[in-house]
Amino acid sequence: MELTSPTAFAKDKIEALQEYSALAGNSVASLFTRPHYFPDMVQQADLIGFGSLPIVVLTGFFTGAVLTLNSANSLERFGSLSLLGQLVSVGMVRELGPVLTGLMVAGRNSSGMASELGSMIVTEQIDAMRALGTDPMKKLVAPRVASTVFMLFFLTIISDLLGLVGGSAVASLLLGLDYRQYWSSAWQILKFQDVFMGLFKPLVFGFIISTIGCYYGLSAKGGTQGVGRATTQAVVASSVIILLVDFFITKFLMAMFGYS
Amino acid sequence: MSTPTSTIAVPSPTPPESASPVVVFDDVSIAFDEKQVLKEISFQLDKGETKAIFGVAGAGKSTILKLTLGLIKPDRGHIRVLGEDVTTMKEQDLFELRRKIGMVFQESALFDSLNVRDNVAFRLMEEGESAPEEIEKRVREALSFVELENTVDLFPSELSGGMRRRVAIARAIITRPEVILYDSPTGGLDPVTSTTIIELIVKQRDVYGTSSLLVTHRLQDAFVMASHYFDTQTGHMWPLRDDPKRKIPMKFLILREGEIIFDGDIQELAQTRDEYIREYIS
Numbered sequence A: 001m002e003l004t005s006p007t008a009f010a011k012d013k014i015e016a017l018q019e020y021s022a023l024a025g026n027s028v029a030s031l032f033t034r035p036h037y038f039p040d041m042v043q044q045a046d047l048i049g050f051g052s053l054p055i056v057v058l059t060g061f062f063t064g065a066v067l068t069l070n071s072a073n074s075l076e077r078f079g080s081l082s083l084l085g086q087l088v089s090v091g092m093v094r095e096l097g098p099v100l101t102g103l104m105v106a107g108r109n110s111s112g113m114a115s116e117l118g119s120m121i122v123t124e125q126i127d128a129m130r131a132l133g134t135d136p137m138k139k140l141v142a143p144r145v146a147s148t149v150f151m152l153f154f155l156t157i158i159s160d161l162l163g164l165v166g167g168s169a170v171a172s173l174l175l176g177l178d179y180r181q182y183w184s185s186a187w188q189i190l191k192f193q194d195v196f197m198g199l200f201k202p203l204v205f206g207f208i209i210s211t212i213g214c215y216y217g218l219s220a221k222g223g224t225q226g227v228g229r230a231t232t233q234a235v236v237a238s239s240v241i242i243l244l245v246d247f248f249i250t251k252f253l254m255a256m257f258g259y260s
Numbered sequence B: 001m002s003t004p005t006s007t008i009a010v011p012s013p014t015p016p017e018s019a020s021p022v023v024v025f026d027d028v029s030i031a032f033d034e035k036q037v038l039k040e041i042s043f044q045l046d047k048g049e050t051k052a053i054f055g056v057a058g059a060g061k062s063t064i065l066k067l068t069l070g071l072i073k074p075d076r077g078h079i080r081v082l083g084e085d086v087t088t089m090k091e092q093d094l095f096e097l098r099r100k101i102g103m104v105f106q107e108s109a110l111f112d113s114l115n116v117r118d119n120v121a122f123r124l125m126e127e128g129e130s131a132p133e134e135i136e137k138r139v140r141e142a143l144s145f146v147e148l149e150n151t152v153d154l155f156p157s158e159l160s161g162g163m164r165r166r167v168a169i170a171r172a173i174i175t176r177p178e179v180i181l182y183d184s185p186t187g188g189l190d191p192v193t194s195t196t197i198i199e200l201i202v203k204q205r206d207v208y209g210t211s212s213l214l215v216t217h218r219l220q221d222a223f224v225m226a227s228h229y230f231d232t233q234t235g236h237m238w239p240l241r242d243d244p245k246r247k248i249p250m251k252f253l254i255l256r257e258g259e260i261i262f263d264g265d266i267q268e269l270a271q272t273r274d275e276y277i278r279e280y281i282s
Helices: A006-030 A038-077 A081-122 A125-131 A136-173 A179-189 A192-218 A223-257 B061-069 B091-098 B116-127 B132-145 B161-173 B191-208 B219-227 B266-271 B275-281
Strands: B021-032 B035-046 B050-054 B076-081 B101-104 B179-183 B211-215 B228-231 B236-239 B250-256 B259-264
Touching (some): A006 A136, A006 A192, A038 A136, A081 A136, A081 A179, A081 A192, A125 A136, A125 B061, A125 B091, A125 B101, A136 A179, A136 A192, A192 A223, B021 B061, B035 B076, B035 B211, B035 B259, B050 B061, B050 B219, B061 B076, B061 B101, B061 B179, B061 B211, B101 B161, B116 B161, B132 B161, B132 B191, B161 B191, B191 B211, B191 B228, B219 B228, B219 B250, B219 B266, B250 B266, B250 B275, B259 B266, B259 B275
Parallel strands (some): B050 B211, B050 B250, B101 B179
Antiparallel strands (some): B021 B035, B228 B236, B250 B259
Protein backbone atom coordinates (compact mmCIF):
# COMPACT_ATOMS: atom_id res chain seq x y z
CA MET A 1 0.00 0.00 0.00
CA GLU A 2 1.34 3.39 -1.02
CA LEU A 3 1.96 5.84 1.83
CA THR A 4 0.58 9.33 1.42
CA SER A 5 2.09 12.40 3.04
CA PRO A 6 -0.17 14.20 5.57
CA THR A 7 -0.11 17.32 3.40
CA ALA A 8 -1.23 15.44 0.28
CA PHE A 9 -3.89 13.63 2.32
CA ALA A 10 -5.23 16.92 3.70
CA LYS A 11 -5.20 18.50 0.24
CA ASP A 12 -7.12 15.53 -1.19
CA LYS A 13 -9.78 15.77 1.51
CA ILE A 14 -10.16 19.53 1.13
CA GLU A 15 -10.39 19.17 -2.63
CA ALA A 16 -13.05 16.45 -2.24
CA LEU A 17 -15.01 18.70 0.14
CA GLN A 18 -14.73 21.57 -2.32
CA GLU A 19 -15.94 19.39 -5.21
CA TYR A 20 -18.82 18.03 -3.15
CA SER A 21 -19.85 21.54 -2.11
CA ALA A 22 -19.74 22.70 -5.72
CA LEU A 23 -21.88 19.73 -6.82
CA ALA A 24 -24.37 20.26 -4.00
CA GLY A 25 -24.64 23.99 -4.76
CA ASN A 26 -24.92 23.46 -8.52
CA SER A 27 -27.57 20.78 -8.09
CA VAL A 28 -29.79 23.29 -6.25
CA ALA A 29 -29.01 26.11 -8.68
CA SER A 30 -29.83 23.82 -11.61
CA LEU A 31 -33.38 23.44 -10.33
CA PHE A 32 -33.98 27.14 -10.91
CA THR A 33 -32.44 27.45 -14.39
CA ARG A 34 -33.60 26.13 -17.75
CA PRO A 35 -33.90 23.52 -19.10
CA HIS A 36 -35.95 21.60 -16.55
CA TYR A 37 -36.19 17.84 -16.82
CA PHE A 38 -39.62 17.03 -15.35
CA PRO A 39 -39.95 13.62 -17.05
CA ASP A 40 -36.58 12.60 -15.56
CA MET A 41 -37.74 13.83 -12.14
CA VAL A 42 -40.92 11.75 -12.38
CA GLN A 43 -38.93 8.71 -13.47
CA GLN A 44 -36.51 9.13 -10.57
CA ALA A 45 -39.38 9.73 -8.14
CA ASP A 46 -40.87 6.42 -9.26
CA LEU A 47 -37.56 4.59 -8.89
CA ILE A 48 -36.64 6.16 -5.56
CA GLY A 49 -40.08 6.53 -4.03
CA PHE A 50 -42.19 3.65 -5.22
CA GLY A 51 -39.15 1.39 -5.53
CA SER A 52 -38.20 1.96 -1.89
CA LEU A 53 -41.72 1.43 -0.60
CA PRO A 54 -41.38 -2.29 0.32
CA ILE A 55 -38.25 -1.82 2.45
CA VAL A 56 -39.65 1.32 4.06
CA VAL A 57 -42.94 -0.41 4.91
CA LEU A 58 -41.16 -3.41 6.42
CA THR A 59 -38.64 -1.27 8.30
CA GLY A 60 -41.32 1.03 9.71
CA PHE A 61 -43.68 -1.76 10.75
CA PHE A 62 -41.10 -3.92 12.51
CA THR A 63 -39.32 -0.96 14.12
CA GLY A 64 -42.63 0.12 15.68
CA ALA A 65 -43.35 -3.47 16.69
CA VAL A 66 -40.00 -4.08 18.36
CA LEU A 67 -40.02 -0.65 20.00
CA THR A 68 -43.38 -1.56 21.53
CA LEU A 69 -42.11 -4.91 22.75
CA ASN A 70 -39.04 -3.39 24.41
CA SER A 71 -40.83 -0.37 25.84
CA ALA A 72 -43.71 -2.42 27.23
CA ASN A 73 -41.32 -4.34 29.43
CA SER A 74 -39.87 -1.17 30.95
CA LEU A 75 -43.18 0.66 31.28
CA GLU A 76 -44.83 -2.30 32.98
CA ARG A 77 -42.30 -2.10 35.83
CA PHE A 78 -43.54 1.42 36.58
CA GLY A 79 -47.20 0.55 35.98
CA SER A 80 -47.31 2.93 33.03
CA LEU A 81 -48.22 0.56 30.23
CA SER A 82 -50.95 2.97 29.15
CA LEU A 83 -48.22 5.38 27.99
CA LEU A 84 -47.06 2.87 25.39
CA GLY A 85 -48.78 4.66 22.49
CA GLN A 86 -47.16 7.96 23.47
CA LEU A 87 -43.69 6.47 23.63
CA VAL A 88 -43.94 4.71 20.28
CA SER A 89 -45.53 7.73 18.64
CA VAL A 90 -42.88 10.23 19.76
CA GLY A 91 -40.04 7.79 19.12
CA MET A 92 -41.18 6.97 15.61
CA VAL A 93 -42.23 10.43 14.46
CA ARG A 94 -39.34 12.41 15.89
CA GLU A 95 -36.46 10.04 15.47
CA LEU A 96 -36.76 6.46 14.28
CA GLY A 97 -39.01 7.06 11.30
CA PRO A 98 -36.82 9.72 9.63
CA VAL A 99 -33.47 8.15 10.51
CA LEU A 100 -34.27 4.53 9.64
CA THR A 101 -36.08 5.51 6.47
CA GLY A 102 -33.09 7.69 5.57
CA LEU A 103 -30.67 4.84 6.19
CA MET A 104 -32.77 2.39 4.17
CA VAL A 105 -33.10 4.78 1.25
CA ALA A 106 -29.38 5.59 1.51
CA GLY A 107 -28.54 1.89 1.28
CA ARG A 108 -30.76 1.40 -1.72
CA ASN A 109 -30.56 4.65 -3.66
CA SER A 110 -27.26 6.31 -2.77
CA SER A 111 -25.54 3.13 -3.95
CA GLY A 112 -27.78 2.97 -7.01
CA MET A 113 -26.94 6.54 -8.00
CA ALA A 114 -23.21 6.02 -7.42
CA SER A 115 -23.11 2.84 -9.48
CA GLU A 116 -25.26 4.22 -12.31
CA LEU A 117 -23.38 7.50 -12.65
CA GLY A 118 -20.04 5.75 -12.02
CA SER A 119 -20.73 3.34 -14.87
CA MET A 120 -21.62 6.28 -17.09
CA ILE A 121 -18.34 7.98 -16.18
CA VAL A 122 -16.11 4.97 -16.92
CA THR A 123 -17.89 4.26 -20.22
CA GLU A 124 -17.56 7.94 -21.26
CA GLN A 125 -21.34 8.41 -21.36
CA ILE A 126 -21.06 11.53 -19.21
CA ASP A 127 -18.45 12.98 -21.58
CA ALA A 128 -20.72 12.01 -24.49
CA MET A 129 -23.60 13.85 -22.84
CA ARG A 130 -21.46 16.97 -22.41
CA ALA A 131 -20.23 16.60 -25.99
CA LEU A 132 -23.86 16.50 -27.16
CA GLY A 133 -24.45 19.86 -25.49
CA THR A 134 -26.33 18.61 -22.40
CA ASP A 135 -25.37 19.54 -18.85
CA PRO A 136 -25.17 16.32 -16.75
CA MET A 137 -25.75 18.42 -13.64
CA LYS A 138 -29.19 19.41 -14.92
CA LYS A 139 -30.05 16.17 -16.70
CA LEU A 140 -28.77 13.66 -14.13
CA VAL A 141 -28.00 15.25 -10.76
CA ALA A 142 -30.78 17.82 -10.24
CA PRO A 143 -33.66 15.38 -10.96
CA ARG A 144 -32.17 12.84 -8.53
CA VAL A 145 -31.75 15.44 -5.78
CA ALA A 146 -35.25 16.90 -6.21
CA SER A 147 -36.89 13.47 -6.38
CA THR A 148 -35.05 12.06 -3.37
CA VAL A 149 -35.87 15.07 -1.18
CA PHE A 150 -39.51 14.99 -2.27
CA MET A 151 -40.04 11.24 -1.99
CA LEU A 152 -38.13 10.75 1.27
CA PHE A 153 -40.53 13.21 2.89
CA PHE A 154 -43.52 11.02 1.99
CA LEU A 155 -41.69 7.75 2.63
CA THR A 156 -40.98 8.98 6.16
CA ILE A 157 -44.67 9.70 6.72
CA ILE A 158 -45.49 6.18 5.54
CA SER A 159 -42.78 4.73 7.76
CA ASP A 160 -44.07 6.66 10.80
CA LEU A 161 -47.60 5.45 10.18
CA LEU A 162 -46.51 1.83 9.67
CA GLY A 163 -44.42 2.06 12.85
CA LEU A 164 -47.51 3.05 14.80
CA VAL A 165 -49.49 0.26 13.12
CA GLY A 166 -46.77 -2.25 14.06
CA GLY A 167 -46.80 -0.97 17.62
CA SER A 168 -50.59 -1.20 17.71
CA ALA A 169 -50.51 -4.77 16.42
CA VAL A 170 -48.06 -5.86 19.11
CA ALA A 171 -49.87 -3.90 21.83
CA SER A 172 -53.26 -5.39 21.10
CA LEU A 173 -52.34 -8.88 19.88
CA LEU A 174 -49.40 -9.76 22.15
CA LEU A 175 -49.80 -7.48 25.15
CA GLY A 176 -53.60 -7.46 25.29
CA LEU A 177 -53.91 -3.66 25.41
CA ASP A 178 -56.90 -1.80 24.04
CA TYR A 179 -55.96 -0.49 20.59
CA ARG A 180 -58.23 2.56 21.02
CA GLN A 181 -56.31 3.61 24.10
CA TYR A 182 -53.03 3.07 22.22
CA TRP A 183 -54.06 5.23 19.27
CA SER A 184 -55.63 7.85 21.46
CA SER A 185 -52.48 8.34 23.54
CA ALA A 186 -50.29 8.15 20.46
CA TRP A 187 -52.29 10.91 18.78
CA GLN A 188 -52.64 13.21 21.79
CA ILE A 189 -48.97 13.35 22.69
CA LEU A 190 -47.88 14.62 19.29
CA LYS A 191 -47.31 18.36 19.11
CA PHE A 192 -46.55 20.54 16.13
CA GLN A 193 -42.89 20.64 17.15
CA ASP A 194 -42.62 16.84 17.07
CA VAL A 195 -44.17 16.59 13.63
CA PHE A 196 -42.06 19.48 12.32
CA MET A 197 -38.88 17.87 13.64
CA GLY A 198 -39.83 14.53 12.10
CA LEU A 199 -40.65 15.99 8.72
CA PHE A 200 -37.79 18.47 8.50
CA LYS A 201 -35.16 15.75 8.85
CA PRO A 202 -36.08 13.78 5.71
CA LEU A 203 -35.66 16.93 3.61
CA VAL A 204 -32.05 17.22 4.81
CA PHE A 205 -31.42 13.47 4.66
CA GLY A 206 -32.79 13.26 1.10
CA PHE A 207 -30.39 16.00 0.03
CA ILE A 208 -27.47 14.20 1.71
CA ILE A 209 -28.34 10.81 0.18
CA SER A 210 -28.70 12.11 -3.37
CA THR A 211 -25.78 14.54 -3.46
CA ILE A 212 -23.39 12.03 -1.90
CA GLY A 213 -24.55 9.27 -4.26
CA CYS A 214 -24.11 11.55 -7.27
CA TYR A 215 -20.77 12.91 -6.00
CA TYR A 216 -19.20 9.48 -5.56
CA GLY A 217 -20.66 8.29 -8.87
CA LEU A 218 -19.30 11.25 -10.82
CA SER A 219 -15.91 10.92 -9.07
CA ALA A 220 -15.52 7.21 -9.94
CA LYS A 221 -12.15 6.32 -11.44
CA GLY A 222 -10.52 3.06 -12.41
CA GLY A 223 -13.10 1.04 -14.33
CA THR A 224 -15.52 -1.41 -12.77
CA GLN A 225 -13.42 -1.69 -9.61
CA GLY A 226 -13.68 2.07 -9.20
CA VAL A 227 -17.45 1.91 -9.62
CA GLY A 228 -17.68 -0.74 -6.90
CA ARG A 229 -15.54 1.39 -4.61
CA ALA A 230 -17.65 4.48 -5.30
CA THR A 231 -20.83 2.53 -4.51
CA THR A 232 -19.52 1.33 -1.16
CA GLN A 233 -18.18 4.77 -0.24
CA ALA A 234 -21.50 6.39 -1.11
CA VAL A 235 -23.48 4.10 1.21
CA VAL A 236 -20.99 4.39 4.08
CA ALA A 237 -20.59 8.17 3.77
CA SER A 238 -24.30 8.92 3.41
CA SER A 239 -25.24 6.62 6.33
CA VAL A 240 -22.61 8.08 8.67
CA ILE A 241 -23.41 11.67 7.68
CA ILE A 242 -27.14 11.07 8.21
CA LEU A 243 -26.44 9.93 11.78
CA LEU A 244 -24.07 12.85 12.45
CA VAL A 245 -26.37 15.46 10.97
CA ASP A 246 -29.35 13.93 12.79
CA PHE A 247 -27.69 14.70 16.12
CA PHE A 248 -27.04 18.33 15.23
CA ILE A 249 -30.49 18.89 13.71
CA THR A 250 -32.15 17.37 16.78
CA LYS A 251 -30.04 19.51 19.12
CA PHE A 252 -30.74 22.64 17.09
CA LEU A 253 -34.49 22.07 16.77
CA MET A 254 -34.86 21.13 20.44
CA ALA A 255 -33.12 24.35 21.42
CA MET A 256 -35.29 26.27 18.96
CA PHE A 257 -38.54 24.79 20.31
CA GLY A 258 -37.44 25.16 23.91
CA TYR A 259 -37.27 21.46 24.80
CA SER A 260 -35.36 20.89 28.00
CA MET B 1 -13.47 -3.67 -51.00
CA SER B 2 -17.11 -3.49 -50.07
CA THR B 3 -18.83 -0.30 -50.88
CA PRO B 4 -21.49 1.46 -48.90
CA THR B 5 -24.92 1.83 -50.36
CA SER B 6 -27.38 4.28 -49.01
CA THR B 7 -30.90 5.44 -49.63
CA ILE B 8 -30.18 8.83 -48.08
CA ALA B 9 -30.81 11.84 -50.28
CA VAL B 10 -27.39 13.41 -50.44
CA PRO B 11 -26.59 16.95 -51.51
CA SER B 12 -24.11 17.64 -54.25
CA PRO B 13 -20.50 17.30 -53.11
CA THR B 14 -19.25 20.32 -51.23
CA PRO B 15 -15.75 21.26 -52.28
CA PRO B 16 -13.50 22.33 -49.43
CA GLU B 17 -13.40 26.08 -49.12
CA SER B 18 -10.23 28.08 -48.97
CA ALA B 19 -8.15 27.44 -45.91
CA SER B 20 -10.09 29.02 -43.05
CA PRO B 21 -9.18 27.17 -39.88
CA VAL B 22 -12.00 25.63 -37.88
CA VAL B 23 -9.70 24.35 -35.12
CA VAL B 24 -6.51 26.09 -34.02
CA PHE B 25 -4.18 24.82 -31.29
CA ASP B 26 -1.76 27.52 -30.20
CA ASP B 27 1.11 26.54 -27.90
CA VAL B 28 -1.03 24.08 -25.91
CA SER B 29 0.36 22.09 -22.99
CA ILE B 30 -1.36 19.79 -20.51
CA ALA B 31 -0.15 17.45 -17.76
CA PHE B 32 -1.97 14.77 -15.76
CA ASP B 33 -0.60 13.86 -12.33
CA GLU B 34 2.66 15.64 -13.11
CA LYS B 35 3.06 13.67 -16.36
CA GLN B 36 3.39 16.04 -19.30
CA VAL B 37 1.02 14.70 -21.98
CA LEU B 38 1.14 17.53 -24.53
CA LYS B 39 4.06 19.95 -24.79
CA GLU B 40 3.49 23.32 -26.45
CA ILE B 41 1.77 21.89 -29.51
CA SER B 42 0.41 24.09 -32.30
CA PHE B 43 -1.52 23.05 -35.39
CA GLN B 44 -4.67 23.92 -37.25
CA LEU B 45 -7.49 22.11 -39.01
CA ASP B 46 -8.77 23.88 -42.11
CA LYS B 47 -12.39 23.94 -43.23
CA GLY B 48 -13.34 20.77 -45.07
CA GLU B 49 -10.07 19.08 -44.13
CA THR B 50 -9.60 15.75 -42.34
CA LYS B 51 -6.55 15.45 -40.11
CA ALA B 52 -5.51 11.98 -38.95
CA ILE B 53 -3.67 12.01 -35.63
CA PHE B 54 -1.21 9.20 -34.92
CA GLY B 55 0.97 8.27 -32.01
CA VAL B 56 1.71 5.42 -29.66
CA ALA B 57 -0.64 4.74 -26.74
CA GLY B 58 -0.47 7.58 -24.21
CA ALA B 59 0.90 10.06 -26.75
CA GLY B 60 -2.02 12.44 -26.10
CA LYS B 61 -4.19 11.76 -29.16
CA SER B 62 -7.54 11.44 -27.37
CA THR B 63 -6.55 14.36 -25.13
CA ILE B 64 -6.43 16.58 -28.22
CA LEU B 65 -10.05 15.69 -29.03
CA LYS B 66 -11.21 16.32 -25.46
CA LEU B 67 -9.38 19.65 -25.45
CA THR B 68 -11.04 20.58 -28.74
CA LEU B 69 -14.47 19.96 -27.23
CA GLY B 70 -13.57 21.85 -24.07
CA LEU B 71 -14.19 18.73 -21.96
CA ILE B 72 -10.82 19.41 -20.33
CA LYS B 73 -8.81 22.63 -20.14
CA PRO B 74 -5.14 22.98 -21.05
CA ASP B 75 -2.54 24.14 -18.55
CA ARG B 76 -1.32 26.74 -21.04
CA GLY B 77 -2.01 27.89 -24.58
CA HIS B 78 -5.21 28.64 -26.47
CA ILE B 79 -7.59 26.52 -28.54
CA ARG B 80 -9.95 28.20 -30.98
CA VAL B 81 -12.83 26.17 -32.39
CA LEU B 82 -15.10 27.74 -35.03
CA GLY B 83 -13.63 31.10 -34.08
CA GLU B 84 -14.24 30.80 -30.33
CA ASP B 85 -11.59 30.36 -27.67
CA VAL B 86 -12.69 27.23 -25.78
CA THR B 87 -9.95 27.68 -23.17
CA THR B 88 -11.64 30.75 -21.71
CA MET B 89 -15.30 29.82 -22.23
CA LYS B 90 -17.62 28.88 -19.37
CA GLU B 91 -19.16 25.41 -19.38
CA GLN B 92 -22.62 26.84 -20.14
CA ASP B 93 -21.31 28.65 -23.25
CA LEU B 94 -19.44 25.53 -24.30
CA PHE B 95 -22.71 23.56 -24.44
CA GLU B 96 -23.86 25.90 -27.21
CA LEU B 97 -20.61 25.52 -29.16
CA ARG B 98 -20.62 21.72 -28.76
CA ARG B 99 -23.93 21.56 -30.60
CA LYS B 100 -21.94 22.43 -33.75
CA ILE B 101 -19.42 19.64 -33.16
CA GLY B 102 -19.93 15.89 -33.48
CA MET B 103 -17.90 13.39 -31.50
CA VAL B 104 -17.54 9.64 -31.98
CA PHE B 105 -16.05 8.16 -28.83
CA GLN B 106 -13.55 5.30 -28.71
CA GLU B 107 -16.02 2.81 -27.23
CA SER B 108 -19.03 4.52 -28.84
CA ALA B 109 -20.30 5.83 -25.46
CA LEU B 110 -23.92 5.17 -26.40
CA PHE B 111 -26.40 5.70 -23.56
CA ASP B 112 -27.10 2.12 -22.55
CA SER B 113 -30.51 2.88 -21.04
CA LEU B 114 -31.78 4.37 -24.32
CA ASN B 115 -32.59 2.53 -27.53
CA VAL B 116 -30.93 3.37 -30.84
CA ARG B 117 -33.66 5.83 -31.83
CA ASP B 118 -33.34 7.81 -28.60
CA ASN B 119 -29.54 7.70 -28.71
CA VAL B 120 -29.43 9.10 -32.24
CA ALA B 121 -32.19 11.62 -31.52
CA PHE B 122 -30.69 12.68 -28.17
CA ARG B 123 -29.34 16.03 -29.35
CA LEU B 124 -32.50 16.93 -31.28
CA MET B 125 -34.74 16.03 -28.33
CA GLU B 126 -32.56 18.05 -25.96
CA GLU B 127 -32.77 21.08 -28.25
CA GLY B 128 -36.55 20.68 -28.18
CA GLU B 129 -36.99 22.65 -31.38
CA SER B 130 -38.11 19.86 -33.71
CA ALA B 131 -41.49 18.16 -33.97
CA PRO B 132 -41.57 14.40 -33.22
CA GLU B 133 -42.21 13.63 -36.91
CA GLU B 134 -39.21 15.74 -37.93
CA ILE B 135 -37.03 14.01 -35.31
CA GLU B 136 -38.15 10.58 -36.55
CA LYS B 137 -37.35 11.58 -40.14
CA ARG B 138 -33.89 12.85 -39.20
CA VAL B 139 -33.17 9.71 -37.15
CA ARG B 140 -34.15 7.51 -40.11
CA GLU B 141 -31.94 9.61 -42.40
CA ALA B 142 -28.95 9.39 -40.09
CA LEU B 143 -29.42 5.64 -39.58
CA SER B 144 -29.86 5.20 -43.31
CA PHE B 145 -26.51 6.96 -43.79
CA VAL B 146 -24.84 4.30 -41.65
CA GLU B 147 -27.09 1.55 -43.06
CA LEU B 148 -28.72 0.63 -39.77
CA GLU B 149 -32.35 1.61 -40.38
CA ASN B 150 -33.61 -1.63 -38.88
CA THR B 151 -32.03 -1.16 -35.47
CA VAL B 152 -34.12 1.78 -34.19
CA ASP B 153 -35.79 -0.20 -31.42
CA LEU B 154 -32.72 -2.13 -30.30
CA PHE B 155 -30.65 -1.26 -27.24
CA PRO B 156 -26.85 -0.78 -27.44
CA SER B 157 -26.29 -4.08 -25.60
CA GLU B 158 -28.03 -5.86 -28.49
CA LEU B 159 -25.64 -4.42 -31.11
CA SER B 160 -22.23 -5.65 -32.25
CA GLY B 161 -19.15 -3.45 -31.72
CA GLY B 162 -19.20 -2.30 -35.35
CA MET B 163 -22.90 -1.49 -35.22
CA ARG B 164 -22.39 0.54 -32.05
CA ARG B 165 -19.70 2.62 -33.80
CA ARG B 166 -22.04 3.20 -36.72
CA VAL B 167 -24.84 4.29 -34.39
CA ALA B 168 -22.32 6.62 -32.70
CA ILE B 169 -21.53 8.11 -36.12
CA ALA B 170 -25.26 8.53 -36.82
CA ARG B 171 -25.63 10.30 -33.44
CA ALA B 172 -22.70 12.58 -34.27
CA ILE B 173 -23.94 13.58 -37.74
CA ILE B 174 -27.66 14.00 -37.09
CA THR B 175 -27.38 17.76 -36.60
CA ARG B 176 -24.96 18.08 -39.53
CA PRO B 177 -22.12 19.48 -37.43
CA GLU B 178 -19.38 21.63 -38.90
CA VAL B 179 -16.65 19.56 -37.25
CA ILE B 180 -16.57 15.87 -36.33
CA LEU B 181 -14.05 14.33 -33.93
CA TYR B 182 -13.43 10.60 -34.29
CA ASP B 183 -11.65 8.84 -31.43
CA SER B 184 -10.27 5.52 -32.72
CA PRO B 185 -13.48 4.70 -34.61
CA THR B 186 -12.04 1.41 -35.89
CA GLY B 187 -10.19 0.37 -32.72
CA GLY B 188 -10.80 -3.27 -31.80
CA LEU B 189 -12.86 -4.01 -34.91
CA ASP B 190 -12.26 -6.67 -37.55
CA PRO B 191 -10.85 -5.49 -40.92
CA VAL B 192 -14.16 -5.76 -42.80
CA THR B 193 -16.08 -3.73 -40.21
CA SER B 194 -13.21 -1.23 -40.01
CA THR B 195 -13.42 -0.69 -43.75
CA THR B 196 -17.16 -0.06 -43.48
CA ILE B 197 -16.55 2.58 -40.79
CA ILE B 198 -13.80 4.24 -42.84
CA GLU B 199 -16.09 4.34 -45.88
CA LEU B 200 -18.70 6.14 -43.79
CA ILE B 201 -16.13 8.69 -42.64
CA VAL B 202 -15.00 9.24 -46.26
CA LYS B 203 -18.64 9.58 -47.27
CA GLN B 204 -19.24 12.20 -44.58
CA ARG B 205 -16.09 14.07 -45.64
CA ASP B 206 -16.82 14.06 -49.36
CA VAL B 207 -20.60 14.40 -49.32
CA TYR B 208 -20.98 17.07 -46.65
CA GLY B 209 -17.46 18.55 -46.67
CA THR B 210 -17.27 18.20 -42.89
CA SER B 211 -13.97 19.04 -41.22
CA SER B 212 -12.72 16.30 -38.94
CA LEU B 213 -10.00 15.22 -36.57
CA LEU B 214 -9.46 11.46 -36.65
CA VAL B 215 -7.48 9.69 -33.96
CA THR B 216 -6.39 6.24 -35.02
CA HIS B 217 -3.78 3.56 -34.45
CA ARG B 218 -4.37 2.06 -37.89
CA LEU B 219 -2.23 3.69 -40.54
CA GLN B 220 -3.96 1.71 -43.28
CA ASP B 221 -7.27 3.42 -42.38
CA ALA B 222 -5.77 6.85 -42.90
CA PHE B 223 -4.06 5.77 -46.12
CA VAL B 224 -7.37 4.46 -47.47
CA MET B 225 -8.97 7.79 -46.58
CA ALA B 226 -6.16 9.72 -48.25
CA SER B 227 -6.31 7.64 -51.41
CA HIS B 228 -10.08 7.21 -51.92
CA TYR B 229 -13.02 9.49 -52.55
CA PHE B 230 -16.76 8.98 -52.32
CA ASP B 231 -18.70 9.32 -55.54
CA THR B 232 -22.27 10.48 -54.89
CA GLN B 233 -23.33 9.51 -58.41
CA THR B 234 -22.53 5.84 -57.95
CA GLY B 235 -22.86 5.77 -54.16
CA HIS B 236 -19.49 4.04 -53.96
CA MET B 237 -15.98 4.79 -52.73
CA TRP B 238 -13.33 4.77 -55.47
CA PRO B 239 -9.52 4.86 -55.49
CA LEU B 240 -8.07 8.25 -56.35
CA ARG B 241 -6.26 6.88 -59.39
CA ASP B 242 -9.64 6.75 -61.15
CA ASP B 243 -9.89 10.53 -60.84
CA PRO B 244 -6.35 11.94 -60.52
CA LYS B 245 -7.50 15.57 -60.75
CA ARG B 246 -9.44 15.28 -57.52
CA LYS B 247 -7.72 16.60 -54.39
CA ILE B 248 -8.29 14.80 -51.12
CA PRO B 249 -8.38 17.29 -48.20
CA MET B 250 -6.47 14.98 -45.87
CA LYS B 251 -3.47 15.61 -43.64
CA PHE B 252 -1.47 13.61 -41.13
CA LEU B 253 -0.26 14.64 -37.69
CA ILE B 254 2.12 12.43 -35.71
CA LEU B 255 2.75 12.83 -32.00
CA ARG B 256 5.74 11.61 -30.07
CA GLU B 257 6.14 12.07 -26.34
CA GLY B 258 3.65 14.93 -26.35
CA GLU B 259 5.19 16.81 -29.26
CA ILE B 260 4.21 17.07 -32.90
CA ILE B 261 6.91 15.53 -35.05
CA PHE B 262 5.01 15.63 -38.33
CA ASP B 263 2.17 17.70 -39.78
CA GLY B 264 1.62 17.40 -43.50
CA ASP B 265 -0.04 15.58 -46.39
CA ILE B 266 0.53 12.06 -47.68
CA GLN B 267 3.23 13.10 -50.18
CA GLU B 268 5.23 14.84 -47.46
CA LEU B 269 4.78 11.82 -45.24
CA ALA B 270 6.06 9.49 -47.93
CA GLN B 271 9.12 11.70 -48.46
CA THR B 272 10.06 12.23 -44.84
CA ARG B 273 13.56 11.21 -43.75
CA ASP B 274 12.77 11.12 -40.04
CA GLU B 275 13.87 7.67 -38.82
CA TYR B 276 11.12 7.37 -36.22
CA ILE B 277 8.37 8.27 -38.70
CA ARG B 278 9.75 5.94 -41.37
CA GLU B 279 9.81 3.12 -38.85
CA TYR B 280 6.32 4.05 -37.67
CA ILE B 281 4.76 3.99 -41.16
CA SER B 282 6.70 0.99 -42.45
